[in-house]
Amino acid sequence: MNLLLTVRHALGALAAAAVLAPATTHAQDKTITLCWAAWDPANALVELSKDFTAKTKVKMKFEFVPWPNFADRMLNELNSKGKLCDLIIGDSQWIGGSAENGHYVKLNEFFDKSGIKMSDFLPATVYAYSTWPKGSPNYYALPAMGDALGWTYRRDWFAKPELQAEFKKKHNRELGPPKTWTELKQVAEFFQGRQVDGKKVYGAAIFTERGSEGITMGATAAMYAWGMTFDDPKKPYNMAGFTNGPAAVEALEFYKSLYKCCTPPGYTNAYMQEGLDAFKSGQVAMQMNWFAFFPGLYKDEKVGGSKIGFFVNPRQKVAASTLGGQGISVVSYSPNKNEALEYIKWFAQPDVQKKWYSLGGYSCHNAVLKDPGFAKTTPFAADFLDAMGGVQDFWQEPAYAQLLLAMQKRVHDFVVADKGTSKEALDALVADWTKVFKEEGKLK
C-alpha cells in the first residue's frame, strides 16, 4: 500500500513538474557559446558571465582560441557559416568583411528597442569596433574590450641610483619612461647587454612576428607616431606619398634600428606571448604589448607591483597608439540569436560594465571611463585613457587580410630579413595594396 502511495505521489509530482516546467526549463536548457581569443580578459569574461547565467538561466559556453590561430579559426568558422559561436568578440579589422558578407547581425534595430545608446560608449571605440562603413551609424558590434598598444618598463631597474647617474651623465636627463621614440631607443640601448642584478639584460621586447599580425602592429606603432596615415584623408585609398611618405619611411627605418640594436637574441618572430615571457623572465627593460595584459603583469609576483611601470606609446611627431580591442557581435548563423542579443543587452548595462572593468576587462563605457576616479583605479588607467584618445587602426576593409599579409611580408622582409630599404619595402607595399583595392573596385 505504502509503495502504491509513493508511486502515485511520485507520478503526481512528475505530472505537476511537466505542466510547470516549460517556462523555466526553456531558459535553463539554453546554452550559448561565446567565441574569443584565449587570453587574460577572456578569463575575466568567464567570471563576469556567471552573473548573466544567474540572472537569465541561460548557460554560457566559451570557445577561446590562442591569438596566433584566432583569426584563421574564427574567420573559417564564419566563412563556412558555422554554428559554433552565438556571440563572437572579433577583431576590429574583421568588421568590414563580416558586415558585408553577412556574418554579423546588424544591431541598430536591437539597440533602439533595448535602449542601448552608442553615445554611452567612448566614440573612438564605437568608430573602431562597431561601425561599417567606418563612421556611419550602422552598428554590427557593441564595444566590448577597449585596447591599445602600450609599454611596460622595469621600474626597479630604472630606479637604481648607479644606473640613474650613468644615464644622466650620458644623456643629460633622468632615466625614466621615455616620452619619444628617440628617447625610447636611448633607454633601450642603455640597457642592452648590461648586467642588472647579476644577469645580462636587453633593451626592449618589440613585435616582430611574421605569421599573423605582430610586426605590422609593432611597426605601425612607430609609423603612427611619426604622423603616418595610410591614405590621403581627402582622397581615400590614395596611398602614394602617405603609406610610403617620408614620415612612414623614417619610422620604419627607426623601428628596424630599434630591432637591430636592442632586442634579445633570437627575437625574430615574437608577438604578445614572447614579449610577456621576455619581460616576466627579467630579460628586458621595456616591453611593447597590449594594455589587456597589464592587469596580469601588475599582479605578477616576480615583476609586478612596485617593480613594474607603464607608459603610453611614445610620440615622435604626433601622439598616437595602435588600436587593439574588439566589439561583441551576434553571429548571423546562430540558432540562439535571442539569447545572444539578451547577453549583449545585459553586457551593455553600466553596472555590468563596471564589474567587467573591476575583473580586468577594459570597458569602453562612459560610466566607467568618465568616472572621475577612473584614472587612479590602476597604475595604467591614465595611460589607457591617454592611448584611447589617439588610437589608429589598420584597414578594416573586407580585404583586410590581404592588406595585412602584404604588410607582414614587406615589413618583415625589411626589418628582420634585411631585404632592401625602408622606401623600397613601403613602395612595394603600396603596389600590393593598390592591386588589392583595384581588385576590390575601390581604385581605378
Add this chain to the structure above:
Amino acid sequence: MDAPTQIAQRLAQATPAPLRQRVRGLSDRAIAWLFIGPTMALLLAINIFPLIWTVWLSFTNYRANRPNAEVMNRGIDNYVDVLTDPDIWAAMQATAHFVFWTLLLQTLLGFALAYLIDRKFRGHGFWTTVLLIPMMLSPAVVGNFWQFLYQPQIGLFNYAVSFVSGLPPSSFEMLGSVKLAPWAIVIVDTWMWTPYVMLICLAGLRSIPDYIYEAAEVDRASKWRQFWSITLPMVLPFIMLAVLFRGIENFKMFDMVNLLTSGGPGSTTEVASITLKREAFEKWRTGYSSAFAIVLFVAVFGLANIYVKALNTVKNR
C-alpha cells in the same frame, strides 16, 4: 582441408540463402565492381571531385569568404598571374632548396645508417629502435622542440655548435638569420626523416641474397668492388623509391616549416605550401590559389611520372 578453404566454406554456409542466390546470379566482373564500388565512390567524392572542382575554380575569381559575390570567369588569367608572380617563384626557389638538400642528406645518411645497422653487433635492436624514434614523432612536436633547441640563449643546438666552434651561443640565430634559416629547416627534416630512408634502404640490403656475396668472395672481389658491383646496384631501386616518397612529401612540406619559422625571416623559408595556404585560407583568393595548386600538382605529378619511369628502367636492368 586447409584452413582458408574451411573458412570460405563456413562463410558460404553462413550467407543467407536469398543473398547467396542473388550473388550467384552475378558475374565475376559484377562482383569485382561490388567490392571496389565503395572505394571508388569514396575516391571520387574525396579526391576526383575536389580536383575537378579546383580546376574549375582556378578559372574564376571566386573567393570562399564572399559567398554572395558574383563569380566571374577569368580564363587563364589566374595561371598567368601565378606564373608571373615573383613571390611564387621565390617560394618555388625556397622549396627547391629545401627538397634538394633534404633529399641529398637523407639519402646519404639513410643509406650509411642502413649499411651500418645491417651488420650484426651487440645492441643491434636497441640502436635500431633509437634511430627510428625521430620519425615516430609528430611534426608539430618536432617543430616545437627544435624551436627550443635553436633558441640562441638557451638552445642546446647553439651550445653544441659553440662547444665545437668556440663561437658564443647567442652570436648566431638559426631561425632568425636569412642565411641560416633555410639550413635550420633542412637539418630538422633530415633529423626526422633519415630513419625512414634508412628503413627502406635496410629492406633493400636485406633483400640481397648472401650467395651473390659468396660468389664474389670466391671470385676474390674486394669489399669495395662488392659494394659498387653488387650492393649499390641492387639497393638502387629501393633508394630511388625512398627518394620518390621523400621528394613528394617535402615538396608539400608545411607543418614543420610553419612551426619553426612561419616562412620567415621575411619570406626566406616560405615554401610553396605556406604560400598556398596564405593565398587560400588567409587572403581567401580561392581562384588564384586553385590555379597555384593545379600548377603544383602538375609539377609534382609530371616529375613523379618521369621519375617512376626511370625507377622502372633501373629495376628492370
